[in-house]
Amino acid sequence: MAKSLYIVIVGGGNIGYYLSKALLNQGHEVLIIEKDVRKCERLEDELGSCCMRGDGCETAVLSEAGLNRADVLIATASQDEDNLVSCQVAKHRFKVPRTIALVNNPINDRIFKKLGVDATISVTNTILEHVEQEIPAHPLIHLLTMSGQMEEVVELLITRDSPSVGKSIGQVRLPADTTIALVMRENERPRIPDASTVLRENDRVIALTTMDSEKILEKLLLS
Amino acid sequence: MPGTESLKHNKLVIVIMGCGRVGGKLASMLDAAGHRVTVLDIDGYSFRRLPPTFSGTALIGNGTDEDMLRKAGIEGASAFIALTQGDNRNVMAAQIAKHVFKVPRVICRIYDPLRKDIYEQLGLESISPTEVFADLLFNRLENVK
Numbered sequence: 001m002a003k004s005l006y007i008v009i010v011g012g013g014n015i016g017y018y019l020s021k022a023l024l025n026q027g028h029e030v031l032i033i034e035k036d037v038r039k040c041e042r043l044e045d046e047l048g049s050c051c052m053r054g055d056g057c058e059t060a061v062l063s064e065a066g067l068n069r070a071d072v073l074i075a076t077a078s079q080d081e082d083n084l085v086s087c088q089v090a091k092h093r094f095k096v097p098r099t100i101a102l103v104n105n106p107i108n109d110r111i112f113k114k115l116g117v118d119a120t121i122s123v124t125n126t127i128l129e130h131v132e133q134e135i136p137a138h139p140l141i142h143l144l145t146m147s148g149q150m151e152e153v154v155e156l157l158i159t160r161d162s163p164s165v166g167k168s169i170g171q172v173r174l175p176a177d178t179t180i181a182l183v184m185r186e187n188e189r190p191r192i193p194d195a196s197t198v199l200r201e202n203d204r205v206i207a208l209t210t211m212d213s214e215k216i217l218e219k220l221l222l223s
Numbered sequence: 224m225p226g227t228e229s230l231k232h233n234k235l236v237i238v239i240m241g242c243g244r245v246g247g248k249l250a251s252m253l254d255a256a257g258h259r260v261t262v263l264d265i266d267g268y269s270f271r272r273l274p275p276t277f278s279g280t281a282l283i284g285n286g287t288d289e290d291m292l293r294k295a296g297i298e299g300a301s302a303f304i305a306l307t308q309g310d311n312r313n314v315m316a317a318q319i320a321k322h323v324f325k326v327p328r329v330i331c332r333i334y335d336p337l338r339k340d341i342y343e344q345l346g347l348e349s350i351s352p353t354e355v356f357a358d359l360l361f362n363r364l365e366n367v368k
Contacts, residue, residue: 057311059337081287081315085338088314093341107289115318 004028008065008096010056010086011076012039015102019076020047031065057085059093067094075101080108087117110150110211139222140214143206150210153181156221158203164221170195172220175213182206234258238295238326240286240316241306245332247272249304254279261295286316289323302328310335317347 005028009016012034020030024047032047033056034040043051054061056075067073073090075083080103087099100119101112109120122145129142144153158165164172169180183197184190184204191197199205199221209217235258239250242264250262251274260279263286264270270281284291286305297303303320305313310333317331331349333339339351 057338058335059341079311081309081311084315084318085311088345089338089341092345105288111289111319111323114322 005071006066006069007031007072007074008033008062008067008070008090009074009076010083011078012036012043012051013076013078015076017043017046019074020050024050033061033065057082057089059089062086062089062094067096070094070096072096072098072100075099077102078104080104080112084108084112084115084117087112088115091116091118140218150212151177152209152211152214154207154209154214154217156205156207156218158199158201158205158221160201162199162201162222164199165201166198168196168198169193172199174220175209175216178207178209178213178217180205180207235301236296236299237261237302237304238263238292238297238300238320239304239306240264240313241308242269242272242281243306243308244272246304246306249306250279251277261300263291263295287312287319289319292316292319292324297324297326300324300326302326302330305329305331310338314338314342314347317349321347 007023007028007030009020009030009032012032016032020032023030030050032043032051033054034043034051035055037053040051040053052065056062067090073087073096075086077083083101083103087101090096090099098118100121101117103109103112103120103122104124106122106125109122112120125145132141139157141155142152143155146152180193182190183193185200186202205221207217237253237258237260239246239260239262242250242262246262250260254260254277261282262279263282263284265283265285267283273281282295284294286292297320303317303326305317307313313331313333317329320326321329329348331342331347333342333349333351334353336351336354339349339354342349
């Protein structure tokens with residue numbers, strides 16, 4: 001088994017609860033910090049003594065939770081600003097090596113990383129990725145966001161009206177931070193393209209790009 | 224203090240988040256002093272605190288949202304003041320103003336003195352009304368003979 005970690009979870013809502021349950025099952029030591037006394041009682045009933053009542057943004061509460069020996073802090077409160085503060089206090093006051101924040105507003109992904117949060121999980125983007133994958137006609141699908149970076153893997157479907165149909169990849173002036181990694185064509189094995197690969201209708205293109213360049217890529221390949 | 228000099232002589236663009244008693248009062252003072260003030264609040268009812276003479280902009284919106292701050296004209300602002308009831312909201316908006324929009328002067332209200340200390344160490348200019356008021360009362364009581 002992997003090394004057992006001391007993980008502090010701020011917020012005992014549904015996400016905090018299921019997350020704790022899973023992490024406890026994996027053999028980690030888990031403490032949930034939750035403001036609401038009724039939620040605390042429910043968590044203790046279900047999971048045993050792994051809950052502390054208090055505000056997970058307050059230094060005193062985090063100190064009592066033994067944050068200076070925590071390996072990871074995961075902030076799962078419903079407000080982005082609360083998660084930011086929990087992570088920043090954990091990072092700067094208690095030197096927690098890994099802080100993870102849930103974010104609702106997708107823009108905060110970038111902002112939180114800039115402000116020192118180690119990793120963010122964008123609830124909205126995650127749901128959006130799944131929704132896109134469930135809608136087959138969607139021209140650009142987010143497949144994966146690289147953790148800790150602004151890079152992402154997207155899939156694009158070349159249609160008859162795409163400006164890139166009949167052009168080679170070398171002719172499409174891709175942004176510098178964007179690479180077309182794979183071209184998938186019906187009845188053919190997926191191929192790693194080079195500059196001379198010509199794009200055809202119904203090609204599915206897998207590209208490595210960034211959030212900033214995604215719009216340019218979409219414009220170049222799709223419309 | 225940087226910025227105090229220019230406050231007297233130049234017309235500044237100032238964005239205030241939170242139109243409570245302090246926010247509303249500060250907005251009207253700065254407006255009366257001839258500055259261009261935009262005040263943001265999530266509740267339009269808060270703007271009743273602005274005097275009828277207020278010539279600035281009152282905008283309904285959440286100041287922790289980057290897009291909203293942009294709408295409030297933060298990109299050209301000389302100062303941003305975070306004055307909502309929530310310490311965390313203030314801390315987040317102030318850091319966005321300072322680190323994303325590079326607003327030259329950012330001041331943040333943080334009620335919790337411990338949280339204020341942490342963010343001061345992180346370079347955020349912060350004021351804890353709790354501390355200020357407790358000090359004030361303490362000093363007055365010390366002078367009671």
